Amino acid sequence: MAAGYGELLRTRHAARLLVGTLLGRLPNATAALAVLLFARAEGGSYALAGALSAVYGAANAVGQPLLGRAVDRFGQPRVMLPAAVASALGMVLFAVVGLDPLPVAYAAMLIAGLFTPPLEGGLRALWPSVLRHGDQVHAAYALDAVAQEVMFSVGPLLVTLVVAVWSEAAALLVINAVGVVGALSVVVSPPSRRWRSAPREAHWLGALRSPGLLVLLGSFFFIGLALGAIAVASVAYADEHGGGMVSSALLSALGAGALVGGIVYGARSRPGAPERRLRLLVAALALGYLPLVLVPGVALMTVLAGVAGVFLAPALACAFVVVDRHAPSGTVTEAFSWLVTTFVVGNAVGTAVAGPAVQLGGAVSGFAVPAAGGAAALAVLLTAQRFLLDGPRPAPRPTERRTPDEPCAENDRNHAVEPGFRPRHQA
Secondary structure, three states, rough: HHHHHHHHHHHHHHHHHHHHHHHHHHHHHHHHHHHHHHHHHOOOHHHHHHHHHHHHHHHHHHHHHHHHHHHHHHOHHHHHHHHHHHHHHHHHHHEEEEOOOOHHHHHHHHHHHHHHOOOHHHHHHHHHHHHHHHHHHHHHHHHHHHHHHHHHHHHHHHHHHHHHHHHHHHHHHHHHHHHHHHHHHHHOOHHHHHHOOOOOOOOOOOOOOOOHHHHHHHHHOOOHOOOOOHHHHHHHHHHHHHHHOHHHHHHHHHHHHHHHHHHHHHHOOOOOOHHHHHHHHHHHHHHHHHHHHOOHHHHHHHHHHHHHHOOHHHHHHHHHHHHHHHHOOHHHHHHHHHHHHHHHHHHHHHHHHHHHHHHHHHHHHHHHEEEEEEEEHHHHHHHHHHHHHHOOOOOOOOOOOOOOOOOOOOOOOOOOOOOOOOOOOOO
């Protein structure tokens, strides 16, 4: 297992791209906490801090696919770096101005969220041109999902450390400076500078004209909803079981389960169509959420949370492969960015739905929301499976290899063309 990941990371440019992307995504991963701490330090209420974070999140959800489409059309360096700088400047404006005047604070959040660079989609578009064969690309997707779990665990710790050593404003500045450095490291790399999207059929819907992609996005909206609800339900469970660090223990167990599951999943090749495998993984994920409704004692609940997380990273890694296969030609970065947006929006909706559920029935009702979300995610895949199974052309066999420096336009393989549109139409 370790040897396979070691070979992947020893491939030229692979480690640099992975680390640079993780650093570049750090501001996005820590924005909610950093904004909350700074707003509270400036005398703002929790409601105001939540509203500012909501503006950032909504702007981020809009900006990711738009910037992803721009990357597909103009290349990574011309979009990613200016976007990263603009987003960081938005946070600098927020740190300098604070909450007065309040419209400027909201404008700063809008800028910071809207221009967050689509580094996730960009990295996944680069992997096929960097790695030697299909098995390594699939392993890279799994490692990417695992690294994401690590980032969302370590990022908040880094924010609190900078706050403890320096200040809340410094945390905003330091984290976003790190983000710009990470984005810079990626876009000046040879793979990023060489990468070009495949020719695209101009269409105002872009990646969303793929029925298979729409099915996947619908399913992962509900998975995002489940995760957002678990965070709220965990806090309610902690209130009913002694408070303290109980909610942190549950969420840490969830992340640890995803970490283990992703590492094991990516350690070897998986035969068969990824669309069929995705149904099994989402079914296992949905089943893992059901026992949480039992709300047993803290020790057993922590174990159940760990089990519930095991299939999260594998489902994400498999979803990346399915996006790869169903994205219309020339839209791969945009397609991956839509997955990020859908997941984030689902997470926010789950948080909003779980709050009233907890108010009505406590932690049991709160954990019923992720159970329902997992079931809905599976139902979407099952009821619309023909769009997933009939759409893409088959991916290359694992034995097909390329040299590390051989150029590859993108990881789209189905070259979907929308009839009735001509190249003069602008995407």
